[in-house]
Amino acid sequence: MLNYWWVTRPKRKLNSIPEVLTTFADMALDQEWQGQRNAHLSLEDALEQAGLKRVGERRDQTGGGARTYKAWVASLGLIFTQESTKQIKLTLAGEAIMAGESPVEILKNQVLKYQFPSSFSQSRGVQVSSRFKIRPFRFLLRLLSDSRLGFYLTEEEIAKVVITEAENEKEDCYLNVVDRILQFRNYGDSCLAVDFFEVYKPSKGEGSKDHPFRYLTDISNTIVNWIEYTQLAKRNDEKQLVILDDKKQEVAEILVTVPPFIDRPEQHEYFQRKFGIDPKHTKDLRNLTATKTITHKIIAEQKIKQAFITESLKSPIGKITPSLVDKITEQTGIDNQVVEETLLKLYPRGAIGSFMSEYFEMAFRGRDDATEFELATVELFKTAFDFKAEHVGPIGLTPDVLVFSDSDKYIGILDNKAYSKYTINNDHRNRMVHNYIKTYGSGQKYPLKFFGYIAGGFGNNINSQLKSIVEETEVHGAVMSVSNMIKLVENYSSNGYTHAKIKDIFTVDRQVLLSDL
Known part of the structure; x- marks a missing residue:
């Protein structure tokens, strides 16, 4: 047990x-x-x-x-x-x-x-x-929303306090866990029970003399990874788990409604x-x-599904293209026509949402994987929004991404910043004003209608920093979190958005909010 x-x-x-x-x-x-x-x-x-x-x-x-x-x-x-x-x-x-x-x-x-x-x-x-009657991830979101805890938890606190002592969702249990976390922050392991390892015995094969808490910290690390996958919370630079700024309202709404246990x-x-x-x-x-008779057709369809989903996790797929059909034909060895007919039947609108987990992670990886983040943004503007888009960053003294709207006859420029709290420092401001906007503000096929930044999140002064660029260049712009970029992708086709709507969103001259989408 x-x-x-x-x-x-x-x-x-x-x-x-x-x-x-x-x-x-x-x-x-x-x-x-x-x-x-x-x-x-x-x-x-x-x-x-x-x-x-x-x-x-x-x-x-x-x-x-x-x-x-x-x-x-x-x-x-x-x-x-x-x-x-x-x-x-x-x-x-x-x-x-x-x-x-x-x-x-x-x-x-x-x-x-x-x-x-x-x-x-x-x-x-x-x-x-x-003894446990609890929805663990809802309980964690409630703790992360608690000002007494500074709106954060560490993996160690989850391992040594939460997963051992949070046994139900009653108020007295919740308050006890909050109090025990605060004790642990003040006194560390000395506040744990003397018989801790007897009461919370590791399962067979999970104990370690050199790392006695590892069986609990391994579970805690996995739990944190799971909650990060939901895109509601993320570890910050101090390795503290926090609710993302633009997900606080969603988390609050989740916690207001308490569904019955299954x-x-x-x-x-x-x-x-x-x-x-x-x-x-x-x-x-x-x-x-x-009962179903397993036919060759069913087997082929299953292999095509498997190959398609694998591809959809790697890059955004907005529609079924000849190159995608050829790739899956090569991978499965199934007739090209069968592959095409199956994909058009099962995934007529592609599966852009499958890629969004990877896109979200790219926005927090720092400079090491910055190019992947930029290329993914190019692909999203092509596949999700039907823009022409180019990765112009490698040219030098240029933004990362250039987008063209032939239907509405404008261009936009975007910089990707793979940081959780991006701020526009003086160097980045000067590049945007004197290089990027100056280069694309005239002499192009279409007029420059907006500039923008896409990042994991932003610092507190981002709106004033953006506004100063707008005032100096007289070009409108916006900053958008990766979470809201994902929401925009979801909304674009379902809400019948157009390139005019994209321009409206990226010309608000501040951080784009969920209400703008």
């Missing part, structure tokens, strides 16, 4: 979940799983071949690695075992990811619903203590189907009892 929060972690980040899920669906969907060692070994091989699991000599030939990955996707409510057939099925959330919906939105929904007890937490080999965790199929409801549904009304 585990007397602390626990999440399975074949990988500590959720980025590869869509690929693991598609690999799993290819190998095991609609198949019986329990006791089928050959199926487990085949999935292990497939995960290794896809680069999702490290290749290495296995200690045994029982398929244990595959079962760990199966537990991972099950723990997030993406699959379940059907009681009547013992076959693996996708939940609605799993289906949504396979259909090319934004995995960030789907998994954010799943992470926020994640609870103890669950079908997974009560399963054999896990068995989290029954009941009957002991009934696996019932619980998983309820847990696995995606944001577009309120109930799972599917009848999954009809």
